Amino acid sequence: MPLLSCMVTNCVYNKDELCSKGDIKVGGRDAKVADETCCDSFRDRADSPVINSMTSGCGCSSIRVDCEACSCKFNEDEKCTAREISIDGPCADRCEDTVCESFRCR
Numbered sequence: 001m002p003l004l005s006c007m008v009t010n011c012v013y014n015k016d017e018l019c020s021k022g023d024i025k026v027g028g029r030d031a032k033v034a035d036e037t038c039c040d041s042f043r044d045r046a047d048s049p050v051i052n053s054m055t056s057g058c059g060c061s062s063i064r065v066d067c068e069a070c071s072c073k074f075n076e077d078e079k080c081t082a083r084e085i086s087i088d089g090p091c092a093d094r095c096e097d098t099v100c101e102s103f104r105c106r
């Protein structure tokens with residue numbers, strides 16, 4: 001499982017720039033560049049007061065990442081095999097405002 005660093009600090013699952021969700025899904029089935037990927041698991045903290053109260057635990061540095069971006073060299077059978085990845089999008093309002101910065105086209 002990749003080590004995940006996440007700069008999307010207004011996501012309900014973000015805890016000290018780590019992800020407390022346990023697993024995420026990265027979208028971008030036809031992506032050829034990083035900007036065409038996104039974290040489909042993003043949930044705006046302001047829109048998720050109930051989930052917010054349920055995710056007060058620590059973030060995990062290493063989590064399972066399912067990924068649709070099959071043209072990424074780290075993608076094997078829609079799972080991410082990178083050692084570490086970084087998700088960006090500090091001012092995200094929706095999933096499409098986030099990006100997997102670690103995408104590398106084959």
Ligand code: SF4
Binds near residue numbers: 080081
């Ligand atoms: S590094 Fe590649 S395979 Fe891993 S989550 Fe990002 S886009 Fe998907």
